[in-house]
Amino acid sequence: MKGVVAEEAASKAEQQIEVLNLPVNVGHRSRVQQILNTLKPSRAAFTSTPPWDKYPFSVDAHAKTRNDYHLDQIITAHEVNLKHALGGMVSEHRRITEERATKKLREREVELQENMSKNMELKELAAHYEAEKERVHDRVIYLEHVTESLQSLLREAVEARRYAETQQDDAESSFTDPDRVRPVKLECKVCEERVAMVMMWPCRHVCACVQCDAAVKECPACGSVKRTSVQLRLPS
Numbered sequence: 357m358k359g360v361v362a363e364e365a366a367s368k369a370e371q372q373i374e375v376l377n378l379p380v381n382v383g384h385r386s387r388v389q390q391i392l393n394t395l396k397p398s399r400a401a402f403t404s405t406p407p408w409d410k411y412p413f414s415v416d417a418h419a420k421t422r423n424d425y426h427l428d429q430i431i432t433a434h435e436v437n438l439k440h441a442l443g444g445m446v447s448e449h450r451r452i453t454e455e456r457a458t459k460k461l462r463e464r465e466v467e468l469q470e471n472m473s474k475n476m477e478l479k480e481l482a483a484h485y486e487a488e489k490e491r492v493h494d495r496v497i498y499l500e501h502v503t504e505s506l507q508s509l510l511r512e513a514v515e516a517r518r519y520a521e522t523q524q525d526d527a528e529s530s531f532t533d534p535d536r537v538r539p540v541k542l543e544c545k546v547c548e549e550r551v552a553m554v555m556m557w558p559c560r561h562v563c564a565c566v567q568c569d570a571a572v573k574e575c576p577a578c579g580s581v582k583r584t585s586v587q588l589r590l591p592s
């Protein structure tokens with residue numbers, strides 16, 4: 357009788373455990389075995405003397421009542437064990453679920469951190485390229501100005517030569533050219549000896565010879581600060 361009840365209780369416990377839908381692995385299987393072991397009735401539960409042993413019942417009635425009493429005791433003991441075991445399983449399941457959730461949360465946090473640092477790197481790279489773009493743009497503007505200045509200087513030099521030729525022609529005849537350009541002094545403003553062949557930047561005055569240019573930090577014509585200078589080449 358005891359064995360049958362214990363088997364029924366164990367089978368009931370297994371069904372309950374299946375309902376919990378726990379993941380099947382070695383740890384849980386041994387946990388289930390442990391719970392089933394606790395379901396085996398202990399001898400201590402059946403040693404107390406039933407109260408009706410003291411009263412004069414008939415032999416059959418006495419035996420039947422005693423069996424019922426033992427049966428009740430077994431069922432009660434199994435119910436207590438089962439409740440305890442299932443309670444343990446539920447809290448175990450909850451613990452595992454919480455552990456998994458915590459682990460996933462940590463993984464997400466790490467992922468988020470990595471994404472944030474990648475984002476920062478990209479932003480820095482973008483800022484770097486933006487600054488580089490600005491720098492190149494400024495350089496292009498500067499070179500455009502230099503080119504423009506050189507073209508204008510070349511025009512002035514050509515006009516100066518044409519003027520010199522006109523002067524020569526004037527000396528030979530009394531004819532005056534109405535398009536005659538104004539005279540330009542091309543001598544160095546520092547030594548006043550050699551021809552000025554260097555243009556100051558950014559004022560664009562052509563006012564120093566190559567030798568004097570090396571010594572000046574300001575334009576000899578207007579006094580503005582010389583950032584750089586360009587040596588001219590006139591066409592022959």
Ligand SMILES: [Zn+2]
Pocket residue numbers: 544545546547548549550564565566567568569
């Ligand atoms: Zn000079």
Ligand SMILES: [Zn+2]
Pocket residue numbers: 556559560561575576577578579580
């Ligand atoms: Zn100047």
